[in-house]
Amino acid sequence: MCEIGGSLHARFKSTRGVRQRDPISPGLFVLVAEYFGKGLYSLFQQGRHRFFQAGGIRVPYLAFADDVIIFTRLSRETLQAVSAFFKQYQQYSGQKINVSKSGFVCSSGVLETQVELVSRILGFQRQFFPLVYLGVPISRGRSSTVDFDGIIAKVRARVCHWSAKLLSMGGKLILIKHVLNSMPLYLLQVLKPPKAVLVALGRIFNSFLWDKSHDAKRTHWASWERLCFPTEEGGGSKTVWYMETANRYTRVGGGADYMESGTGNVEIPFDLDGHDQILWAKSATGFFSLTSAWELCRQRRGGLSLAGMVWNRGTPLKFSFFAWRLMNNFVALDSVLRRRGLPLVSWCSCCLAEAETLPHLFVNGPVAREVWGHFAGMFGILHLPSDDIQLMWREWATSLTRIPAHHIRCVLPLVVTWFIWQGRNKARFEGQAFSAQEVIVEVSNFLHDLGRAKKLDKAQFTGDQDCVWARLASGGTRKRRPVVVTWAKPPPLQYKLNTDASVVNGRASGGGVLRDSFGRVIVAFYKEFGEKGVLQAEALAGGWLFCNVLRRIRRLLDQVAMSFTHIFRVANMVADRLAALQGGPNQVFDSLQQLPREVRGCIAMDTAQIPSYRLVPQ
Numbered sequence: 001m002c003e004i005g006g007s008l009h010a011r012f013k014s015t016r017g018v019r020q021r022d023p024i025s026p027g028l029f030v031l032v033a034e035y036f037g038k039g040l041y042s043l044f045q046q047g048r049h050r051f052f053q054a055g056g057i058r059v060p061y062l063a064f065a066d067d068v069i070i071f072t073r074l075s076r077e078t079l080q081a082v083s084a085f086f087k088q089y090q091q092y093s094g095q096k097i098n099v100s101k102s103g104f105v106c107s108s109g110v111l112e113t114q115v116e117l118v119s120r121i122l123g124f125q126r127q128f129f130p131l132v133y134l135g136v137p138i139s140r141g142r143s144s145t146v147d148f149d150g151i152i153a154k155v156r157a158r159v160c161h162w163s164a165k166l167l168s169m170g171g172k173l174i175l176i177k178h179v180l181n182s183m184p185l186y187l188l189q190v191l192k193p194p195k196a197v198l199v200a201l202g203r204i205f206n207s208f209l210w211d212k213s214h215d216a217k218r219t220h221w222a223s224w225e226r227l228c229f230p231t232e233e234g235g236g237s238k239t240v241w242y243m244e245t246a247n248r249y250t251r252v253g254g255g256a257d258y259m260e261s262g263t264g265n266v267e268i269p270f271d272l273d274g275h276d277q278i279l280w281a282k283s284a285t286g287f288f289s290l291t292s293a294w295e296l297c298r299q300r301r302g303g304l305s306l307a308g309m310v311w312n313r314g315t316p317l318k319f320s321f322f323a324w325r326l327m328n329n330f331v332a333l334d335s336v337l338r339r340r341g342l343p344l345v346s347w348c349s350c351c352l353a354e355a356e357t358l359p360h361l362f363v364n365g366p367v368a369r370e371v372w373g374h375f376a377g378m379f380g381i382l383h384l385p386s387d388d389i390q391l392m393w394r395e396w397a398t399s400l401t402r403i404p405a406h407h408i409r410c411v412l413p414l415v416v417t418w419f420i421w422q423g424r425n426k427a428r429f430e431g432q433a434f435s436a437q438e439v440i441v442e443v444s445n446f447l448h449d450l451g452r453a454k455k456l457d458k459a460q461f462t463g464d465q466d467c468v469w470a471r472l473a474s475g476g477t478r479k480r481r482p483v484v485v486t487w488a489k490p491p492p493l494q495y496k497l498n499t500d501a502s503v504v505n506g507r508a509s510g511g512g513v514l515r516d517s518f519g520r521v522i523v524a525f526y527k528e529f530g531e532k533g534v535l536q537a538e539a540l541a542g543g544w545l546f547c548n549v550l551r552r553i554r555r556l557l558d559q560v561a562m563s564f565t566h567i568f569r570v571a572n573m574v575a576d577r578l579a580a581l582q583g584g585p586n587q588v589f590d591s592l593q594q595l596p597r598e599v600r601g602c603i604a605m606d607t608a609q610i611p612s613y614r615l616v617p618q
Helices: 025-046 076-093 112-122 145-160 169-180 195-210 290-297 317-327 334-339 358-364 366-379 389-397 408-429 436-452 534-541 549-559 573-579 597-607
Strands: 002-004 007-009 061-064 067-070 131-133 136-138 480-485 496-504 507-515 521-531 587-589 612-617
Touching: 025 061, 025 076, 076 112, 145 169, 145 195, 169 195, 169 317, 317 389, 317 408, 358 366, 358 389, 358 408, 366 408, 366 436, 389 408, 408 436, 496 573, 507 573, 521 573, 573 597
Parallel strands: none
Antiparallel strands: 002 007, 061 067, 131 136, 480 612, 496 507, 507 521, 521 587
């Protein structure tokens, strides 16, 4: 039984197929695919000799949507049976098998006459390993580097289209972690790659991070393996390539707690009255999780004490990455280059008298002392270390107790360090003056820009409300949660009127629609209100005069059985689209066909009770 035009009919005749993206198309495909799968299974069950002869479970076919792999013997009777089923399926379903995209694979020992037999009966062309199924290259034996040539070429092509000259180190890290790193994940979770593949991908990523362009090579200060460690352990990224779960950590047997360790045999007592279950021993709940498996398998390094301060969410990523480089001596200071064997004459850009070293440039040089003294006076910090940049940062971070990791006292030292380095580079390579006052101005302007961009929040100024930048802090981002919103049909024998208003360039208009309990349109309207405010337009769209709105509503409530409720815009799209019909004359729509196309689409979604989502404060 089906409902057509509001009445039930037993059967109907289809004159044409459904289009793509039609709501009924997935349901029809499931029905057809079910017939195809059960037909193939029945075909093989009727003749057990038709199964592909191999060890293990006999599998007649594998299917994902419309991609199917059939496993069968190479015999005339079997091939003719499969071909007859294909013809029957095409006749009943109306679908056609794409012969040009289909093929068959045989073992290497088959005769040429057998290959011709398959091609003549099925009409397919022979293919060879490796072949691609669902985006994964399939081959016999262990995976080789050839299977991953395609994904390596895609990653290299994507990198070549990006201009590294216009990207900061922080921008490159974002692209690596969220774009490049995600490209091979689908293939890596299906196939175990050789080590050479991971090395090749790591080299591409590392070159993109450190080099200025494809032709302009620079010093690769750290290997990709070191960068891939978590930031808490001194790494510069959190990139994960692949994971081999260890299956030797289990708990088995009637509630007893046992764990296999090593490769020897472990005697496990059996409790015949108990209930056996498999538990993941490395999880407190006993359930397997990728996080616990990865923590079990991966390499570990010692922790980094200042990781929380360096990689805090209040500091731009390029500043954090530069601070990480500075902590690991991965910055092109004269002292670092000389230790790497590069002979050069060293002189400091801030005083032109001493050799350039990390403590002299960033901590105790004349420019650094004046800059740190200026900002320390703003926050009441009386004593600062004079020879170690990490001790300097730690002094700032611990100058107040119980402050968040993105507090201004954690952000400011990294910002100061960054602009000291920028000032040094401008003096050395552009001939500009390197002065403490210039660095102070740059730091202040940058923090003002963060405030104007709403990137500072009040939590960053806990205990420092008198700071000059505290007035630029916003109230912080409000946590929101998604809720499902749906237009609800009125109860039987009742009607629902939805209204909305729109104000564009001072010109107000309104729209509304009246529907019955089946969701059918009774009447809809669009009206111009002239130069009105938002509140006036909303009141007029609902049929009320702006003055004494509440008094009139109360009077009508006493006379007519009706109620008024607020509805979110995502569930009031019909009235919203009607109110947005700017520039047209006042209109009244008596039927569904008179409404604009986009309005009719919203009405159809409301009638079908298709939900929408809206973010609301928690």
